[in-house]
Amino acid sequence: MGMLQRILWNNRGEFLEGLLVTAEISLIAIAVAMAVGLVICLVRMYCRPLRWLALLYIEFCRSTPIYVQLMWVNYVWPELFGWPQSFFAAGWAALALQSSGYLAETFRSGIEGVARGQREAALSTGLSPFLTMRWVILPQAVLMMTPSLMNQFLVVVKSSCLVSVIAVPDLMYRALRLTSIWFEPIEILSFTAFLYVAIVFALSAAIKWYSDRLRSRYA
Amino acid sequence: MLGDWIQAVTGSLFWEYxxxxxxGLATNFYVFLLSAVLAMAMGLLACLARLSPLRAIRWCGTFYAELFRNTPEYVLLVWVHFVPPLILTLLLRTRINFSPLFSAVVALGLASSGYFTETFRAGIQSIPRGHVEAARSTGLSGALTFRWVILPQAVRKMLPEALNQFISLFKSTTLVSLIAVPDLMYQVSMITQEQMRPMPLYSGAAIIYFVIILCLSALVRKFSEGWRAVGRA
Known part of the structure; x- marks a missing residue:
């Protein structure tokens, strides 16, 4: 018990700060992924000449392992685009890159899931295409894709531990550093693994509960 | 700038090495094969546990699947590589180390087995109860019913999902470079340190994985359509 207290409780600040960084990078990544995914999805659906480019982007994001993307973004992007200049930015950019491909497909299936007749009816009552999108298609599509969107967030949280590899001070990074300071991997690593499992499990239980509620209320 | 872009896509450095x-790529496939076997074996065990008539065993199976589905692979990889050897060392009072390959296979296999548990269970439970009852009433034993009635249908149902799991598993094998298993990403980072030119190598690695996984998933899609069609007939 003394050992547990010495290592885990006395370093609670480290763990908490690490958790905050994990939360921060995951939230930024999913927000960027949603924005980029939406643009890619719209290009793929409504912009004929650029459709192949959007498809290539989606396939690239979905078919490349996240770790490879992380390394690629971290080492290659600064030379190619002059950005990102910090590890933190490279971390969320890589996480967002991966998710944006999946989200583009989620958005597409959500929009295509709204029955065709709804769009035609809205257009024939005189709504502009934009207003149709805003008031008829989107509300229904959002409802349909909310569960997969939240699941994608779960995936981002799970993969976010990889950013520790490029020295972003998230939970995993701090755990590894504490391990190398204290040489007590049993306590520190097991506690870290427990934290991750608890967070991911709690999130996925919450997502399941919320999706069930959505389904029972609207469908 | 243009020179950078050209350098990013040319393969001369790749050809040299x-x-x-x-x-390294072969190591990826080797780790993949070994952990796939482990994942299927453990997944099957946990799935049988989840379908057991005893509540305690069912609960164990559920716990197992949830535990490994909710652990990030990298965290599990590091944990398996450092913690169990140390515990064994303390218990047996002899120094025990896991080789990186062993840790990699165990960690990836366990992580993936959680998903396989669910895939197998969904496949088996999708078989209508009536089929089992009909088979039993014609006099087939429990084992024979499983072998000849449930399994052939369940395998067909779960195959597309299982193949997708295999692809995810293959993607995760890139993580093993982090505990110094000499896979493609590991070699790339080693060569980068030697040559100080990360761009062509990391771009090349990304393209190689992209092409391999794209081909694999195209194959899976083709196969699953065929299997679904057979299932319907």
């Missing part, structure tokens, strides 16, 4: 890189 083709032996090492190919060996």
């Amino acid at each position: 083709r032996r090492i890189l190919l060996f």
Whole structure:
């Protein structure tokens, strides 16, 4: 018990700060992924000449392992685009890159899931295409894709531990550093693994509960 | 700027190191095969536990699947590599180390087995109860019913999902470079340190994985359509 207290409780600040960084990078990544995914999805659906480019982007994001993307973004992007200049930015950019491909497909299936007749009816009552999108298609599509969107967030949280590899001070990074300071991997690593499992499990239980509620209320 | 872009896509550095890189890719496949076997075996066990008539065993199976589905692979990889050897060392009072390959296979296999548990269970439970009852009433034993009635249908149902799991598993094998298993990403980072030119190598690695996984998933899609069609007939 003394050992547990010495290592885990006395370093609670480290763990908490690490958790905050994990939360921060995951939230930024999913927000960027949603924005980029939406643009890619719209290009793929409504912009004929650029459709192949959007498809290539989606396939690239979905078919490349996240770790490879992380390394690629971290080492290659600064030379190619002059950005990102910090590890933190490279971390969320890589996480967002991966998710944006999946989200583009989620958005597409959500929009295509709204029955065709709804769009035609809205257009024939005189709504502009934009207003149709805003008031008829989107509300229904959002409802349909909310569960997969939240699941994608779960995936981002799970993969976010990889950013520790490029020295972003998230939970995993701090755990590894504490391990190398204290040489007590049993306590520190097991506690870290427990934290991750608890967070991911709690999130996925919450997502399941919320999706069930959505389904029972609207469908 | 233009020179950078050209350098990013040319393969001369790749050609120079083709032996090492190919060996790295082979290591990826080797880790994949071993952990796939472990994942299927453990997944099957946990799935049978989840379908057991005893509540305690069912609960164990559920706990197992949830535990490994909710652990990030990298965290599990590091944990398996450092914690169990140390515990064994303390218990047995002899120094025990896991080789990186062993840790990699165990960690990836366990992580993936959680998903396989669910896939197998969904496949088996999708078989209508009536089929089992009909088989039993014609006099087939429990084992024979499982072998000849449930399994052939369940395998067909779960195959597309299982193949997708295999692809995810293959993607995760890139993580093993982090505990110094000499896979493609590991070799790439080693060569980068030697040559100080990360761009062509990391771009090349990304393209190689992209092409391999794209081909694999295209194959899976083709196969699953065929299997679904057979299932319906």
